[in-house]
Amino acid sequence: MHDEFLCHVTAYGMCGGQRVGVPLGTYRAPTLALALWWMRDRAAWMAERLDPQPEDPTFPPNSIAPVGDGVPDVPTMLRAWCGDSGQQELVAEELAAGKLVRVSTSDDTTEYELLAESVDALRMHRTAAVLGTSAA
Secondary structure (H helix, E strand, C coil): CCCCEEEEEEEEEEECCEEEEEEEEEEEECCHHHHHHHHHHHHHHHHHHHCCCCCCCCCCCCCCCCCCCCCCCHHHHHHHHHHCHHHHHHHHHHHHCCCCEEEEEECCCEEEEEEEEEHHHHHHHHHHHHHCCCCC
16 A cells, blocks of 8 residues: 655646646645545636636626637536546545556646656656666
8 A cells, every 4th residue: 555645736738839837736645535635626626716607706897708619618527527436436546556647637728637646656666767777
């Protein structure tokens, strides 16, 4: 069983013709349960920011417009992932097995990515790479 997990949230988009990643948060989770909680929390956090309520008084009138019918609904996809117990169990099994977990979704301009991996698996991978390198 892996005891500690490194979690990241990143948004990727195009800028000046190049793909650019913008870190939205990192968390070093001391338990599997906290890693899963943080990933769900960050997915819900992104969904809330991507799908604000137009009647919210903090937004000026007519400052929010609905997206077209052909644009993927990222907030709905993120909320669905948060509420899907089967997906949560799959993520937990993969992390417990020491595998990297990547959850991503995108719309017409941006890809949103949640990553989590075992700190132990990272250490083992780095150690194996060093041990397998010839000094000559």
